[in-house]
Amino acid sequence: MKKNLLTIVVSALLAAIFVLILFVFQVRQSEVAVVTRFGRPVRTQSEPGAFFRLPPGIESVYKLDQRIQSLEDPFTETLTADNNNLLTTVYVGWRISDAAAFFPKFKGGSVIDAERNLKEVVTQAKAAVVGKHPLSDFVNANPKDLKFDAIENEIKAILQEKIAANNSGIRIEYLGIKKIGLPESVTQAVFDRMTADRKKLADKLESEGLAEAQKIRSSADREAAQKISVAEGEARRIKGEGDAVAASYLPVFEQNPDLARVLLESEALETTLKERSILIFDSRTSPFNLLTGSFTNKLSK
Template identity: 30%
Template sequence: MNARMNLLGGVVAFVLVVLAMSLFTVDQRQYALVFQLGEVKREIVEPGLHFKVPFVQNVRYFDRRILTLESSDPERFITSEKKNVLVDSFIKWRIVDSKLYYISVSGDEARARTRLTQTVNAGLREEFGKRLVHDVISGERDKIMDQMREKADVDARKIGVQIVDVRLKRVELPEEVSDAVYRRMEAERKRVANELRSEGAAEAEKIRADADRQREVLVAEAYRDAQKIKGEGDAKAAAIYGDAFGKSPEFYAFYRSLEAYRNSFGHKSDILVVEPNSDFFKYMKNVGR
């Protein structure tokens, strides 16, 4: 009885082990290839629970998510004007055909990265060789990335990979070239600044001379007008005085004498030396009149 129970238990355990070895799960983030004696038998792209023949078949998984391939050091490329530029880029890629991917690069991600890097670098070298430094830095940067993605994707499909995106993070001149460019830019800016200063100084002198001329003209015209008005006023005043005093000459003489007395005796310290019988005092002598 015990022997039968042990045998039954062994059979059940063996069946469970075989069943466990026959089942496997595929995550939604993975592809799976089922191999039989080293040969690919099935490609599984749907997630869930799947079966395989135990002891004969084995399963290998591949990541189906978008991966990033980033260059460790900037690459040096030559533009159409024979100038070196340093380019720092990265690639977004993913596996779309796991069977072809395994056949092409044996499922080795390092080999796939090397293949993609070579493809993208060759394409970038070709694109940069057609353009000037200004174009690759700013002018046609987006166009280069779009064309590079399309070209690289065509080659990547041959190994079961899709190129999702190719991006140029940084495009700059080498240090030795940058220094020369910056020095030339600095000299050019100084030259332009000096020209602008010279033009500004000349314009300032012109404005200043014109302002001085206008000031002299305005002062001369104002002085002329003032003298004219003053002359006209003096003439009118003389005419009024003449007309007024001409009506009574005696009163005019009296008024002028009073003005002379006021001017002569305006201060206590004033001294006047004159004969008492002088005409200067005639209105003081003849007060009644």
């Protein structure tokens, strides 16, 4: 009896499992499910959990990964606006935004087919944008003249427009230029132009430096000339005052020439003997004759 009961329980469990497999499907957090009935999509399920379905043969469930997918287009050669060949490759991050549109567009919701189609569209959009820009927007001695951000945004805008027109159920999350290269035929020409640009920049900086140095030199010369002029004016003023004082004493000296001579010789003697010195001189020579007393005796007479 117990053996029969165990058999019945096991059989019931197996039947329940079989029913669940036939009539229930599970969706994970990172998935979106497309349910088809007789091969035609009837609904999508993007919320995680377990859901009812009709048995196989009537309904089928296709699960698609709705996480971001990454791809790169081939490293291809494109002509720029100034007729230079440029090698570029672009990376793209994309995801399934509308499973109902994506599934019939790419047979069975094939991600491989979607990426193959997307690569073609990316290459076309890239060629269209690169053809609008000169080589200097990609390769330049001055980093400020590079326009990678603008170019990437232009490629992304064209790509999104084409995808929306095709109604493929794809959304572009990010896009960027991964690598650029130059064919050997244009490499030397680019290097020569970069060298010329650097030389032009160096010449400009040198010219600005020389102009600034000349400006500083002229300012210094002007200031020095102004100070010299002020000093010369002050010297003339002092000389004029001295001449005026000397002129005031001139009438007195004209009345008594001997007194004037004594005063001048005394001043010369004072100047000579300011420092401690040993002098050898002729006492008859002026102004040293003042030290002998002969001259003062002569004045007293």
